[in-house]
Amino acid sequence: MIAALIVAAGQGVRMGSRRRKQYLTLGDRPILTHTLQIFDGCRAIDRIAVAVPAQEIDFCRRTLTAGMTWRAPIAWIAGGERRQDSVYNGLQALGAEDGIVLIHDGVRPLITAALIERCIQGAQRWGACIPVVPVTDTLKRVGSDGTVERTVSRERLSMAQTPQAFRLSLILEAHRQARQNDWQATDDASLVERLGAGVHVVAGSANNIKITTPEDLRWAEVLLDS
Numbered sequence: 001m002i003a004a005l006i007v008a009a010g011q012g013v014r015m016g017s018r019r020r021k022q023y024l025t026l027g028d029r030p031i032l033t034h035t036l037q038i039f040d041g042c043r044a045i046d047r048i049a050v051a052v053p054a055q056e057i058d059f060c061r062r063t064l065t066a067g068m069t070w071r072a073p074i075a076w077i078a079g080g081e082r083r084q085d086s087v088y089n090g091l092q093a094l095g096a097e098d099g100i101v102l103i104h105d106g107v108r109p110l111i112t113a114a115l116i117e118r119c120i121q122g123a124q125r126w127g128a129c130i131p132v133v134p135v136t137d138t139l140k141r142v143g144s145d146g147t148v149e150r151t152v153s154r155e156r157l158s159m160a161q162t163p164q165a166f167r168l169s170l171i172l173e174a175h176r177q178a179r180q181n182d183w184q185a186t187d188d189a190s191l192v193e194r195l196g197a198g199v200h201v202v203a204g205s206a207n208n209i210k211i212t213t214p215e216d217l218r219w220a221e222v223l224l225d226s
Contacts, residue, residue, distance in 0.1 A: 001098065001099030001168075002044050002045055002046050002047075002051060002094055002099055002100045002101075002102070002120060003045050003046060003047040003048070003094050003099065003100070003101045003102070003164070003168075004039045004045050004047070004048045004049070004050065004072075004101075004102045004104060004105070004163070005048075005049050005051070005087065005091065005094070005101055005102065005103045005105065006032070006033050006035060006036065006039070006048065006049070006050045006051070006104050006105075007050050007051050007052050007079070007083055007086050007087055007090070007104070007105060008022040008050060008051060008079075008105075008106025009051050009079025009080070009083070010022070010037075010062055010107075012024065012218075016049050017065075020053075020056075021107055021211060021212070021217075022052075022063050022106045022107050023063075023064075023164065024149045024217065026083075026109055026211075026217065026221065026222070026224060027224050028084070029206055030063070030064055031066055031106070031107055031109050031211060031220075032050075032060075032106045032107075032109075033063065033064050033065070034106070034109035034110075035106050035107070035108065035109045035111065035113050036048065036050070036064070036065065036070075036074065036163055037110050038068050038109070038112070038113065038116070039072070039102075039104070039111075039116065040071050040072050040074075041071075041113060041182070042113045042116045042117070043071075043114060044116070044117060044120055044143050045058040045072050045074055045102075045150070046072060046099075046103075046114070046188055047073055047075070047094070047166055048072050048073070048074045048075070048093060048123035049074075049075045049076075049077050049090045049091060050074060050075070050077060050090075050106070051077045051078070051079040051080075051090045051163065052076060052078075052079055053078075053079055053085070054078035054083070056071055057076045057078065057084040060076055061076060075093060077089055077093045082184075084175070084178065084184065084185065084191075087103055087175065087188060087219040088175045088179065090103075091168070091171065091172050094168065096168060096203040097168050097169045097172055098122060098168060098169070099167075099168050100120060100123045100165060100166070100167060100168065100210070101166055101168045101171060102116065102119055102123075102162075102163035102164070102165045103162060103163060103164050103165075103166070103171070103188050104162045104163035104164075105162045105210055107210055107211040107212070108162055108208055108209065108210050108226065109209055109220065110205075110208055110209060110212070110220060111162075111163065112207075112208075114143060114206065115131060115204065115205055115208065116163060118131070118202045118203070118204060119131060119163050119164070119165035121164055122165060122200055122201075122202045123166055123167060125199040125200075126198065127167045127170055127197065127198075128164075128166045128167070128170060128189065128192045128198065128199040128200065128202050128203075129135065129163070129166075129176070129195055129199070129201070129202055130160050130161070130162075130163070130164045130165070130175045130187075130189045130199060130200075130201055131160075131161045131162070131163070131164075131201070131202050131204030131205070131208070132158035132159060132161065132201045132202075132203075132204050133158060133161065133203075133204040133205070133206055133208075134154075134158055134159075134193075135155075135158060135159060136154075137154075137156040138151065138154065139151065139153075139154050139157070139186075140152065144214055146162075158201065159204075159210050161187065161204040161205075161210075162187075164188050164189050166188070170192060170197060171188060171191075171192065171196075173195065174188070174191035174192045174194070174195050174197075175188075175191060175199070175209065177191070177194070177195060178191050178194075178211040208222050
């Protein structure tokens with residue numbers, strides 16, 4: 001089994017909108033619908049689970065996927081208080097420990113099938129795989145007084161993206177250990193690293209942006225048009 005777990009339960013406060021950012025329109029469809037369609041169009045994906053706020057599951061069924069033809073079965077899962085909780089809920093809902101799972105931000109709608117395939121192949125080969133892009137800007141470490149402490153070398157530094165792909169048994173164990181030991185992390189690969197397991201990288205995409213602010217949404221519109 002190869003499953004996609006789409007995480008879309010966040011508040012999206014930096015967007016400054018009354019609607020959650022995953023429901024805002026990009027082109028002619030909601031952002032989350034774009035994301036789901038890309039994964040559904042990837043033939044390697046057998047199942048899709050989507051973590052959204054519990055009180056909005058019916059809304060999502062009615063407005064994001066109704067009236068459309070879907071190849072893969074889609075399950076709507078109640079998200080948790082934190083992203084980490086939402087991922088754990090989704091992993092539990094998949095109901096299996098064999099296979100590969102790709103965990104993806106619902107507000108990265110410009111993901112491509114080629115990148116999805118690279119991540120799947122990486123997870124099948126290594127057990128844990130994430131897409132990254134190189135850091136291109138000069139990095140400065142800034143002190144509490146607002147002055148530069150030092151310039152940080154960007155050599156060997158990369159920015160992590162999603163989908164992050166794992167053997168299902170490995171990422172389940174990482175999340176179980178996190179709950180038992182109160183580990184908190186900003187991405188799922190960090191939890192696997194804490195187990196001592198290796199996380200390999202594949203080339204990400206500069207267009208695979210996460211829509212967080214109004215500026216991101218405007219840039220995504222430009223990329224979509226092009």
